[in-house]
Amino acid sequence: MMRFFILLFFSTILFGSEVKDFKWEDGMPYSVFLEKYNLPTKELLTDIDDDDKKLVEEIRAGVNCQMLRGTDNKIEQVLIPLNDELQIHIYQDEDTYSFEAIPIIYDLKTEAFSLKINANPSVDILNETGSIGIVSVFINAFKKSVNFTAIQKSDRLAMIYEQKYRLGRPFSMPTLNAAMVEINGERHFIYLNSDGVYYNEKGAQIESFLLVNPVANTRISSTFTLRRYHPILKKYRAHLGIDYAARTGTPIMAAGDGKIVFASTTNGYGNLIKIQHADGFLTLYAHQKSFRPGIKVGLKVSKNQVIGYVGSTGLSTGPHLHFGLYKDNQAIDPLKVVQVTIKKLSDKEKNEFLKLRKKYDDTILSHIQNNTKFVKLNETGNSCFINNKTQEKIAAS
Ligand SMILES: [Zn+2]
Known part of the structure; x- marks a missing residue:
């Protein structure tokens, strides 16, 4: 009930308030951030519970944060994303401030496109999408298994990936679901299997970074x-x-x-x-x-x-x-990622993988046949997402 009143409070004070994006400074401790903005250390650090104290140590340099100030320039709310799912929410609470960890609300969209290579995959994908994230997931997926230098003009590539959107803007790294690249006319595929591991068309694991257990027998x-x-x-x-x-x-x-x-x-x-x-x-x-x-x-x-x-x-x-x-x-x-050997799929797992592969192959081939271009979504402006929509979702869960 109390929370509901806070919601109403938030939705009314938003009028006339201003949201500013800021990047978390490299190496800035959370305590210094509080001091810098005159936020109370007692309520926002000393008195928060141990798990929350560990969360504040997870704030990443360069992460995009938001600050909402009232008409009197007083800080009303701060949002600090910790990862793709969770953010720290500092908010004015009567005459002091409160700390909570709340979910990040985002839309997940599956996107796909194909293109003909003109310069090289990096440059062409960047020209097409304007997204370094999309370039990087594609290049990383193939770099250990194919030789991009043998690529010819008129070779093609296609990819299917999931992108998170927050405020109508791409948010965080995309996840590559499947991709194809032609190298001198020869097609190479990779697929993200349901076990979270990438495999090639034969169901062999694309070698990834392998780690060992840091402690034995535990x-x-x-x-x-x-x-x-x-x-x-x-x-x-x-x-x-x-x-x-x-x-x-x-x-x-x-x-x-x-x-x-x-x-x-x-x-x-x-x-x-x-x-x-x-x-x-x-x-x-x-x-x-x-x-x-x-x-x-x-x-x-x-x-x-x-x-x-x-x-x-x-x-x-x-x-x-x-x-x-x-x-x-x-x-x-x-x-x-922690695995001592490359994983080998069992017969049952392999059948499941082949079904998934078929689905992705059909999508990729149709994108190539139709020469599907990348579709840029319209950004929905600079609207404030620290709104009652976010709060309502929390209150309802
Ligand atoms: Zn732990």
């Missing part, structure tokens, strides 16, 4: 989620990694070859190491008891090399390793 005590509603706390939660329950002192190993880019103590994640890997992957190892001697920023480590020991430092209720995986700064589910 069980997973908590899985990855971008957004989950907690029915008891009546709050939205994200768990941007997986927890491995393990005894204090269990060695933690680098999940892949890379370079240490962070090795220090943080409030939420305790003793924390981050390793940068190839292709924009980064792994995170939290709550460590201690680091292996000699660990420092800049050190190169190899897969399976011990980097530290399991502990319970930071906001942790017992000894465990919180293991996070990020691709281009976006948290992704480590379980989809």
